[in-house]
Amino acid sequence: MTTFALIHGGGSSAWDWHLVAAELRERGHDVVAVDLPIDKESSGLSDYTDAVVEAVGERRDLVVVAHSWGGFVGPLVCARVPADRLVLVAAMIPAPGEPPSDWWGNTGFSGGDMDDEIALFMHDVPKKLAEEALARGRDQVGRAEREPWPLESWPDVPTSFLLCRDDRFFTPAFMREVVRDRLGVVPDEIDGSHMVMLSRPRELADYLTGRS
Incomplete structure (x- = not known):
């Protein structure tokens, strides 16, 4: 049995993972998801x-799984506890000493239309589910945005990156370049929007458990 530690993205909560968590538990695995x-x-x-x-x-x-902004947290967890694998899902990839607030400019991120968050992040998520996700969102405040990422190098853990082909926020072309420059690997790919854990939970669970 594998334990999957699921880390949510910015402005979100552990609830984002509830569908994937159910899929993983049905497969006989343990799941930890925390706010x-x-x-x-x-x-x-x-x-x-x-x-x-x-x-x-x-x-x-x-297995530590980090989504979006959670990419700044996943490697820090792997530096603290024994992990067999780190999976970054449409995630930010930090560089040593880089504050999260600097990541956007450093990577050349060009932004998106934040006036319609469902269209930007969850265009393929069922409407009621997407609306609930927005209602459960939280304001992200505090010094974490401004703190330099503390590791001097990437933790010694096998790392894979899963890119979402239909992501309108971290677009595929942009993320392929970031993954190449910062991890030196070719990302795996899956259909789905930025919130793939809500739009394709079974497919994501298949990937995490090695069935895809």
Whole structure:
């Protein structure tokens, strides 16, 4: 049995993973998903990491999965606990010493139309589910945005990147370049929007468990 530690993205919550968590549990695996303290002004990257590490506890056979902004947290977790694998799903890839707030300019990110968040992030998610996701969103505040990423190098853990082919936020062409420059690998790809865990939970669970 594998334990999957699922890390949500910016402005979100562990709820984002509930469909994937159900799929993984049906396959006989353990799942840990935690709300990062993104809505606390005093919380920094270490607090985000602590939340995941404490939830994992003594579990082993661990796969850490980080989505979007959670890409700044996933490697920090892997530097603290024994992990067999790190999977970045449409995620930001940090560089040593880089604050998350600098990532956008450093990578040449060109933005998107934030006036319609469903169209930008969840255009293929059922309407009621997308609306619930927006209602469950949280404001992300605090010093974590401004803190330099503390690792001097990438943790010694096998890392894969899953790119979403229909992502309108982190577009495929943009992310392929970022993955090449920062990880030096060719990303795996899956159909789906930025919130692929809500639009294609079964397919994402298949990928995570090695069935795709």
